Amino acid sequence: xxxxxxxxxxxxxxxxxxxxxxxxxxxxxxxxxxxxxxxxxxxxxxxxxxxxxxxxxxxxxxxxxxxxxxxxxxxxxxxxxxxxxxxxxxxxxxxxxxxxxxxxxxxxxxxxxxxxxxxxxxxxxxxxxxxxxxxxxxxxxxxxxxxxxxxxxxxxxxxxxxxxxxxxxxxxx
Amino acid sequence: xxxxxxxxxxxxxxxxxxxxxxxxxxxxxxxxxxxxxxxxxxxxxxxxxxxxxxxxxxxxxxxxxxxxxxxxxxxxxxxxxxxxxxxxxxxxxxxxxxxxxxxxxxxxxxxxxxxxxxxxxxxxxxxxxxxxxxxxxxxxxxxxxxxxxxxxxxxxxxxxxxxxxxxxxxxxxxxxxxxxxxxxxxxxxxxxxxxxxxxxxxxxxxxxxxxxxxxxxxxxxxxxxxxxxxxxxxxxxxxxxxxxxxxxxxxxxxxxxxxxxxxxxxxxxxxxxxxxxxxxxxxxxxxxxxxxxxxxxxxxxxxxxxxxxxxxxxxxxxxxxxxxxxxxxxxxxxxxxxxxxxxxxxxxxxxxxxxxxxxxxxxxxxxxxxxxxxxxxxxxxxxxxxxxxxxxxxx
Numbered sequence: 001x002x003x004x005x006x007x008x009x010x011x012x013x014x015x016x017x018x019x020x021x022x023x024x025x026x027x028x029x030x031x032x033x034x035x036x037x038x039x040x041x042x043x044x045x046x047x048x049x050x051x052x053x054x055x056x057x058x059x060x061x062x063x064x065x066x067x068x069x070x071x072x073x074x075x076x077x078x079x080x081x082x083x084x085x086x087x088x089x090x091x092x093x094x095x096x097x098x099x100x101x102x103x104x105x106x107x108x109x110x111x112x113x114x115x116x117x118x119x120x121x122x123x124x125x126x127x128x129x130x131x132x133x134x135x136x137x138x139x140x141x142x143x144x145x146x147x148x149x150x151x152x153x154x155x156x157x158x159x160x161x162x163x164x165x166x167x168x169x170x171x172x173x
Numbered sequence: 174x175x176x177x178x179x180x181x182x183x184x185x186x187x188x189x190x191x192x193x194x195x196x197x198x199x200x201x202x203x204x205x206x207x208x209x210x211x212x213x214x215x216x217x218x219x220x221x222x223x224x225x226x227x228x229x230x231x232x233x234x235x236x237x238x239x240x241x242x243x244x245x246x247x248x249x250x251x252x253x254x255x256x257x258x259x260x261x262x263x264x265x266x267x268x269x270x271x272x273x274x275x276x277x278x279x280x281x282x283x284x285x286x287x288x289x290x291x292x293x294x295x296x297x298x299x300x301x302x303x304x305x306x307x308x309x310x311x312x313x314x315x316x317x318x319x320x321x322x323x324x325x326x327x328x329x330x331x332x333x334x335x336x337x338x339x340x341x342x343x344x345x346x347x348x349x350x351x352x353x354x355x356x357x358x359x360x361x362x363x364x365x366x367x368x369x370x371x372x373x374x375x376x377x378x379x380x381x382x383x384x385x386x387x388x389x390x391x392x393x394x395x396x397x398x399x400x401x402x403x404x405x406x407x408x409x410x411x412x413x414x415x416x417x418x419x420x421x422x423x424x425x426x427x428x429x430x431x432x433x434x435x436x437x438x439x440x441x442x443x444x445x446x447x448x449x450x451x452x453x454x455x456x457x458x459x460x461x462x463x464x465x466x467x468x469x470x471x472x473x474x475x476x477x478x479x480x481x482x483x484x485x486x487x488x489x490x491x492x493x494x495x496x497x498x499x500x501x502x503x504x505x506x507x508x509x510x511x512x513x514x515x516x517x518x519x520x521x522x523x524x525x526x527x528x529x530x531x532x533x534x535x536x537x538x539x540x541x542x543x544x545x546x547x548x549x550x551x552x553x554x555x556x557x558x559x560x561x562x563x564x565x566x567x568x
Binding site for chain 1 (some may be wrong): 175176177178182187188189190191192193194195196197198199200201202203204205206208209210211212214215216217218220223226227228229230231232233234235236238239242247248252253254255256257258259260262263264265266267268269270271272273274275276277278279280281282283284285286287288289290291292293294295297298299300301302303304305306307308309310311313314316317319320325327328329330331332333338341342353368372377380
């Protein structure tokens with residue numbers, strides 16, 4: 001649990017810039033940012049590659065495959081997420097934050113942290129399917145275009161976060 | 174006018190744009206500190222509210238930008254993707270994500286920006302993401318019914334709350350700024366190393382005042398469509414701007430002549446249009462003249478666009494909308510459709526002043542030809558209603 005002191009950007013400035021990126025995306029392409037959709041597209045193409053019959057028959061994968069004019073991997077969000085990896089790496093390089101390490105609360109072992117990370121990721125992905133998007137796609141982009149879905153999802157995510165935070169405080173403080 | 178997808182940006186070019194937008198997205202996420210799970214989790218324990226600051230600033234910036242671009246007529250706000258609402262799935266899904274956030278310390282986008290700089294816990298989180306989608310998809314039949322329940326479509330939050338868009342935008346700005354102030358106060362009490370301790374008050378308060386002023390501005394901005402529609406029906410505007418007219422006889426002559434460089438645009442409602450329409454006329458109501466899909470049609474300068482309506486004044490309004498949108502070579506059918514019907518299409522022509530022989534002869538032959546053309550068009554199956562091309566999106 002290494003503690004880094006590298007300075008981050010002023011959060012309001014970062015938020016303003018993030019807002020401009022989101023605005024640019026909507027202005028040019030008509031759609032906002034996203035992340036969880038790229039995972040879904042990848043899973044769809046992996047499953048339909050390994051077990052095409054199973055995928056075509058599945059009530060979840062089936063329509064997704066049938067709707068696609070192109071391969072699911074050729075999806076907008078997959079390309080965007082590849083961009084995220086590149087952009088974040090460049091940022092880490094510039095600000096000297098590259099390096100293999102894990103982060104967590106001061107009272108927690110790496111193995112426990114990893115176990116909870118897998119559980120958290122799985123829950124996040126399941127929730128994102130129900131809500132048709134995660135913090136980026138549903139909450140942030142949804143709020144920017146003033147969709148009711150965006151605000152409902154945002155309130156549900158952060159509201160529940162505060163409700164359960166107390167019970168998992170050992171993980172973080 | 175944006176958005177530029179699906180037209181004129183192609184599918185392949187759009188993927189390149191996706192990559193570039195992703196790079197900018199990832200860069201800002203990492204610079205903001207979203208690559209640190211401890212920083213993200215700080216939101217829920219009060220020691221670091223960076224997430225709230227970045228998230229709300231971004232939402233307010235993008236929202237304000239969309240409203241301003243829409244006002245300036247640079248962005249077609251009706252063509253952008255509005256994520257549809259499935260109420261209970263959104264609430265339950267959001268709640269599951271909330272628990273996932275506390276356990277995992279990341280959300281999907283931030284986990285990728287963290288993994289890019291070598292965070293091992295982020296890699297485990299990403300593994301969990303793939304696992305979660307797979308489990309969800311394999312068990313889909315168990316919750317399929319719930320997944321599609323309480324669908325409301327692409328509703329907007331200000332409509333849900335019964336507010337105007339400008340007032341809601343202003344309210345959101347006020348809420349965001351209050352949240353910034355309150356959370357900074359909490360943060361300083363909870364943590365000795367709170368990020369807000371480093372903020373200088375002056376630039377931050379200037380930014381806050383500017384944002385409130387921008388919010389006040391947003392209240393008073395109507396969108397371009399309502400602005401133009403209000404303007405073209407105002408008497409001063411009509412007095413100041415000239416309108417070009419076309420007489421019923423001239424239009425009849427051009428129809429018979431089958432002139433290719435003419436396009437009749439009928440602005441009546443579709444019920445009236447379906448019961449009677451001039452040959453070759455297109456039905457576009459005044460509200461829909463703004464739609465991007467007609468751009469190609471109206472932009473053809475050598476084609477005269479003849480606007481017809483039941484009342485001449487409606488056609489004049491349409492004329493000035495198109496004029497305002499920058500299109501040229503327009504004309505209004507003088508006297509509206511009733512005069513055309515009376516002069517050209519109907520048998521009984523009791524004129525106060527006897528018509529010139531040539532005119533009478535022309536009208537008689539025109540009556541026969543045009544009525545035949547109208548009859549022919551009626552035989553044709555009704556055109557399939559074209560749905561406007563929508564932008565795809567969502568997660």
